[in-house]
Amino acid sequence: MSTASQMQVHLRLPSSVLFDGAATRLRAEAEDGGFGILPNHVDFVTALVPSVLLLSEPDGRERFFGIDEGLLVKKGHAVDVAVHRGIESDDLDSLRARVVRSFAEIEDEERVARTALSRLEAEMVRRFASLRKMQP
Template sequence: MSMANDMEVSLRPPTGTLFDGRASALRAVAQDGAFGILPNHMDFVTALVPCVLTLQLADGSEAIFGIDAGLLVKKGHSVTVTVLRGVRGGDLGSLQGIVEAKFVEMDDEERQARSAFSRLEANVVRRFAELRRPRL
C-alpha cells in the first residue's frame, strides 16, 4: 500500500450521509477504549460505542460529531463509519445540546413508529382470529 497524507472518510447513518470527505486523522471510542486512525494505519474493523468522533480534515480544520453505536471499517485509505444516529456540531460545547435535542427527537419518532406498528400488528392478529371463527 502506498503512503498517503489523508484518507477518504464517510460517516453514514441509515437516513443518508452525514460526512463524506478527506481527513488526516480520526478519533473515536470503541468497546475496548478510545483510539485514533491515521491514513497509513493498518486495516481493521471495530464496533463503536456512543461517543464524540473527531476528524482532522485535510485542510487543517476539525469536524466534530456526536454518534450513537456503530461500526467502523478501515480498508486501504478509506474509512467507512456506519452509525445508528449521528449529528455534527461546531464545537464540543454546542455538541452536547445538539445531541440531546436531536436524539430525543429521534427517540420520540421511533416510539411513535413502534406504537403504530404495534397497533397494525394487533389489528392483523384480530382479523386472523375473526377468520378462524366458524360462520353460522
C-alpha cells in the same frame, strides 16, 4: 506500500451520508477505549460506542460528530463508518446539547412508530380471529 497524507472517510447513517471527504486524522471510541487513525494506519475493523467522533480535514478544520453505536472499517486509505444515529456540531460545547435534543426526537419518533406497529398487529390478529369464527 504507498504512504498518503490523507484518507477518504465515509460516515453513513441508515438513510443518509453525514460526511464524505478527506481527513488527515480521525479519533473515535471503541468498546475497549479511544483510538486514533492516521492515513497510513494498519487496516482494521472495530465496533464503536456512543461517543464523539473527531475528524481533522486537510485544511486544518476539525469536525465533531456525536454518534451512536456503529462499525468502523479501515482499509487502505479509506475509512467507512456506519452508525445508527449521528449529528454534526461546530464545537464540542454545543454538541452535547444537540445530541441530547436530536436523539430524544428520534427516540420519540421511534416510539410513535412502534406504537403504530403494535396497533396494526393487534388489528390484524383481531381480523384473523374474526375470520376463524366465520369458518363452518
